[in-house]
Amino acid sequence: MLGTIIYENNKIDLYKDKDDLLLSKSQDVSSSINAYWQFKFQDVLRPKDPSIAYRKNHNLHFIDAVDELIESQSDDLDYFNTIVQVFDDRGNLIAGSQYLKNPEPIDETSIKKLVQGKKVFAQMSFITISQKLVDFRVLTYPVIENKKLVYIVQTAQSLEWVLKSLRRLQISLLIFIPLTAFLAAISTSLFLANLILKPLKLLTHTARKISATNLEERTIVPKSNDEISDLSRTFNAMIDEIQKGVETQKKFLTDCSHELRTPLTIMRGDIEVLLTRKRDTSEYISIMESNLIEIQRLQRLVEELLVLSRIESAESKHEFILTDLNAIMDTLKEDWELFAKSKNVKLIFYPPTDGVLVKILKDKIQRAIINLLDNALKFTPEHGEIKISWGIENNNAIIKIEDTGIGVLKENLSKLSERFYREGRSDQSGLGLGLSIVRSIINIHKGTMDLFSEENHGFMVQLSLPVEH
Ligand SMILES: Nc1ncnc2c1ncn2[C@@H]1O[C@H](COP(=O)(O)OP(=O)(O)OP(=O)(O)O)[C@@H](O)[C@H]1O
Ligand SMILES: [Mg+2]
Structure with a gap:
């Protein structure tokens, strides 16, 4: 042509x-x-x-x-x-x-x-x-x-000279153009291959360097807006997630061993001191009693950890069943009103006029509400008030638990659902696992948990669960 x-x-x-x-x-x-x-x-x-x-x-x-x-x-x-x-x-x-x-x-x-x-x-x-x-x-x-x-x-x-020149030109073109096109095609493909393969090579190189102990490496994202830059970005985002996961697991293990070691150290110390000489029966009983409290705490800790690991590991196997939230609240109402009364706290249930049907894991949601009521009661002093209300808003089931208790500092709200986190000034008897269990339960329901509080001005938790999955 x-x-x-x-x-x-x-x-x-x-x-x-x-x-x-x-x-x-x-x-x-x-x-x-x-x-x-x-x-x-x-x-x-x-x-x-x-x-x-x-x-x-x-x-x-x-x-x-x-x-x-x-x-x-x-x-x-x-x-x-x-x-x-x-x-x-x-x-x-x-x-x-x-x-x-x-x-x-x-x-x-x-x-x-x-x-x-x-x-x-x-x-x-x-x-x-x-x-x-x-x-x-x-x-x-x-x-x-x-x-x-x-x-x-x-x-x-x-026309001798003209025809001769044209013939010469024809021959040159016949040889030259295909040859130039061939060379141009080869050099273009080499250039393109190199251009495409360079970021891929870089990606492979980075992937090789990454291991469980080295998750700091990231690949360079090419400036071009194509599949290769998409791949590099996805790769980096994936490593970010893995790194976050590994760090959370590490922190969890450290916190966990700390939580286990403290009661064990206390019990060991008590027993070692007890055995240094002969003691009265009453002394043995007293040490046994305090050890029993530590053992109960340890048992609770192990059980709660098991709950957490079961929720997180078996996400896909859960079977969500259409349940009326009113029914769950009915089963809790009597007992929790009694607990509140014994602490001189007013607990008020605000049931909606209609049923609140939502596809959930009934036991898990019941467990989440109990953890929240437990906190509200634990952190609300005498003569305080706890309100619990629920209903449907924009295709989501909403559960609100509000108390007039000690509340928390606003800036610490985001840390509350981390495992083992307890506010310094509040009751330290808890394990600091209650809210992280609630968050995990809400996550498997693809819902949200929002916390609102101000120091000495009460605490409010709002759960939102999609009605259908
Ligand atoms: N209603 C509330 N009022 C004030 N502070 C709260 C309230 N709920 C939670 N908190 C704060 O959040 C922290 C974490 O709560 P979480 O339920 O996870 O742990 P816990 O209640 O201390 O222990 P656990 O529930 O494992 O026995 C609590 O230690 C407390 O400081
Ligand atoms: Mg709690």
């Missing part, structure tokens, strides 16, 4: 040059003829024979004059490699350079055009006097006077 365009453009240029040259030659020849005839007619012929009309066609004197002129100039013309022939208005040869073997008259169709003043460009093959068949570019040029064709000038130049 590109080759054809280059070839055709060159061909047009070369032919145009030839045609321009032929046109100026023809114009030169015709003006020389006119000038010579003027001179002949005025200075040579008229004084001798004034009856000769000043016409050019079919005038023997004019034919002689043209013949003379062409003859005298033929050397110059040959020098420029141009053949010149002059024809009368019917296409019969009047004079011409002695170069062609059999000069032919001009054909009928060309004459028709010439009579209308049109120039005729053509490519023709002639046999020269040296018996060579040569291709010529030919211009047949009409000389018009008073709107009539008077005579015709034909100029021709050999």
